[in-house]
Amino acid sequence: MIAVEHLKVRVGGFALEDIGFDVPTGQYAVLMGRTGAGKTTLLEALCGLKPVTGGTIRLNERDVTRLKPAERGIGYVPQDRALFQTMTVREHLAFALVLRKAGRQVIQQRVAELSRLLGIEHLLERRPHGLSGGEAQRVALGRALSVRPGILCLDEPLNALDDDTRQEMYKLLAEVQQSTGVTILHVTHNLDEAEQLADRILVLRDGKMVCQT
Amino acid sequence: MTLSLEKSIVLPMNATADPRSRPPDRCRRDWPFFAGLAILSGVYILLILAMIVADLAFTTPQHLLRALASPEIRYSIKLSLISCTLTTLLSLWIAVPTGYLMSRFRFPGKRLMDAVLDIPIVLPPLVIGLSLLILFQTPVGRLIQRVVPVTYAIPSVILAQFAVACAFAVRTMLVTFDQISPRCEQVALTLGCNRSQAFWRVALPEARRGVLTAATLAWARALGEFGPILIFSGATRMRTEVLPTTVFLELSIGNIEAAVAVSLIMIVAALAVLTIARVFGLRAPLERVL
Numbered sequence: 001m002i003a004v005e006h007l008k009v010r011v012g013g014f015a016l017e018d019i020g021f022d023v024p025t026g027q028y029a030v031l032m033g034r035t036g037a038g039k040t041t042l043l044e045a046l047c048g049l050k051p052v053t054g055g056t057i058r059l060n061e062r063d064v065t066r067l068k069p070a071e072r073g074i075g076y077v078p079q080d081r082a083l084f085q086t087m088t089v090r091e092h093l094a095f096a097l098v099l100r101k102a103g104r105q106v107i108q109q110r111v112a113e114l115s116r117l118l119g120i121e122h123l124l125e126r127r128p129h130g131l132s133g134g135e136a137q138r139v140a141l142g143r144a145l146s147v148r149p150g151i152l153c154l155d156e157p158l159n160a161l162d163d164d165t166r167q168e169m170y171k172l173l174a175e176v177q178q179s180t181g182v183t184i185l186h187v188t189h190n191l192d193e194a195e196q197l198a199d200r201i202l203v204l205r206d207g208k209m210v211c212q213t
Numbered sequence: 214m215t216l217s218l219e220k221s222i223v224l225p226m227n228a229t230a231d232p233r234s235r236p237p238d239r240c241r242r243d244w245p246f247f248a249g250l251a252i253l254s255g256v257y258i259l260l261i262l263a264m265i266v267a268d269l270a271f272t273t274p275q276h277l278l279r280a281l282a283s284p285e286i287r288y289s290i291k292l293s294l295i296s297c298t299l300t301t302l303l304s305l306w307i308a309v310p311t312g313y314l315m316s317r318f319r320f321p322g323k324r325l326m327d328a329v330l331d332i333p334i335v336l337p338p339l340v341i342g343l344s345l346l347i348l349f350q351t352p353v354g355r356l357i358q359r360v361v362p363v364t365y366a367i368p369s370v371i372l373a374q375f376a377v378a379c380a381f382a383v384r385t386m387l388v389t390f391d392q393i394s395p396r397c398e399q400v401a402l403t404l405g406c407n408r409s410q411a412f413w414r415v416a417l418p419e420a421r422r423g424v425l426t427a428a429t430l431a432w433a434r435a436l437g438e439f440g441p442i443l444i445f446s447g448a449t450r451m452r453t454e455v456l457p458t459t460v461f462l463e464l465s466i467g468n469i470e471a472a473v474a475v476s477l478i479m480i481v482a483a484l485a486v487l488t489i490a491r492v493f494g495l496r497a498p499l500e501r502v503l
Binding site: 044068075076078086099144 | 394396397399400401402403404405406407410414415418419421
């Protein structure tokens with residue numbers, strides 16, 4: 001569950017003011033708003049990548065407002081996917097598990113499981129260079145899901161994908177949510193995405209939450 | 214797009230009455246520009262190649278062999294290679310963290326630090342040598358010299374090279390990290406990394422080509438360093454003599470053939486380092502393709 005109360009974030013001249021919303025466990029929330037409304041800033045504040053100046057963030061009944069990004073249990077997929085150019089797809093999926101010193105067998109098992117779920121088994125030895133937009137998105141998703149986070153934050157994950165790939169990704173994201181039970185916060189400005197995926201829609205305008213359904 | 218292109222070609226063609234309305238001839242419009250580019254860049258390329266060809270024409274294999282047979286010159290080649298390599302390693306040791314710090318974080322005094330880092334680049338080399346000499350005459354400098362003799366000894370050669378070469382390496386690393394999006398490190402932080410792990414596991418591997426460029430630049434700068442070494446280390450044969458010192462000493466006694474031969478050795482060494490850097494630099498994209 002994501003529960004945000006009276007959140008304030010200041011970045012240069014821009015500020016998020018008194019943001020409050022909640023997303024129950026296992027729900028798919030879509031955060032909408034125009035470019036510059038503060039969607040990415042809010043997502044980064046949830047992930048611990050932007051310092052907050054006020055309010056609280058509770059994730060799965062735990063106050064994480066002052067915790068480091070690594071301690072929040074959030075899987076994060078940024079807008080540009082930010083794949084590690086020097087690593088193979090397999091190394092991407094294993095990255096967080098290696099950090100946690102998981103056993104070799106556990107890592108192999110999890111990589112196999114994730115690559116099957118995301119349909120990227122044939123890409124495991126490839127590096128990000130040359131992957132298509134949809135493939136890169138699947139890898140970024142797999143990397144974020146590798147340690148079974150309670151929350152998944154997706155920043156415009158379907159941006160710049162063609163229509164067919166977008167339809168595939170709708171299906172995949174719904175499958176991921178069903179099979180993992182993860183709570184998802186998905187940022188977009190595309191109404192179609194919200195209609196296809198959302199259990200709950202949040203709308204941000206000029207740094208303020210103006211609508212929750 | 215096609216329509217608008219056709220329009221721009223067809224419409225003026227229809228208006229044949231007035232020759233001034235004809236479209237400008239594409240070749241006549243563009244060739245002076247390309248000719249200008251070719252001439253200006255060609256002049257510089259020609260100058261560089263002409264200098265090397267002139268050196269080659271001036272010297273003979275006998276001159277080169279005689280130079281290589283000289284114990285003084287062999288010593289200066291050895292000292293140059295060792296000191297440049299040590300300077301490069303020291304420069305990277307400082308430049309990588311400094312470049313990362315300057316690129317990724319805001320802190321008080323950052324602008325001042327940025328300006329200070331430019332000092333070795335803009336300062337005349339002789340002034341750097343003199344400043345180092347004076348530094349090691351201060352009480353702190355003398356204290357250091359009691360433990361390790363620096364002035365007019367081999368450590369002074371490395372320090373003089375390092376003082377200049379490191380600034381170039383820092384600039385290279387700063388630009389390298391500026392060009393790498395911090396987003397990857399942010400993702401690494403959410404995946405469980407602390408700052409140090411994000412640097413070692415994500416940022417540094419991504420910056421590997423920049424590290425190689427910084428190393429090449431530092432090595433080449435160190436190889437050519439003369440002014441600070443002359444002042445701070447002296448020009449004592451078989452002691453603090455590096456290749457530029459040899460060129461200077463041979464010229465000063467009128468042995469131009471040896472000076473040119475040593476210059477050619479330096480050109481070959483610099484080209485070898487450049488080639489190694491290019492080969493390693495090209496391997497990454499090749500790996501991606503394969």
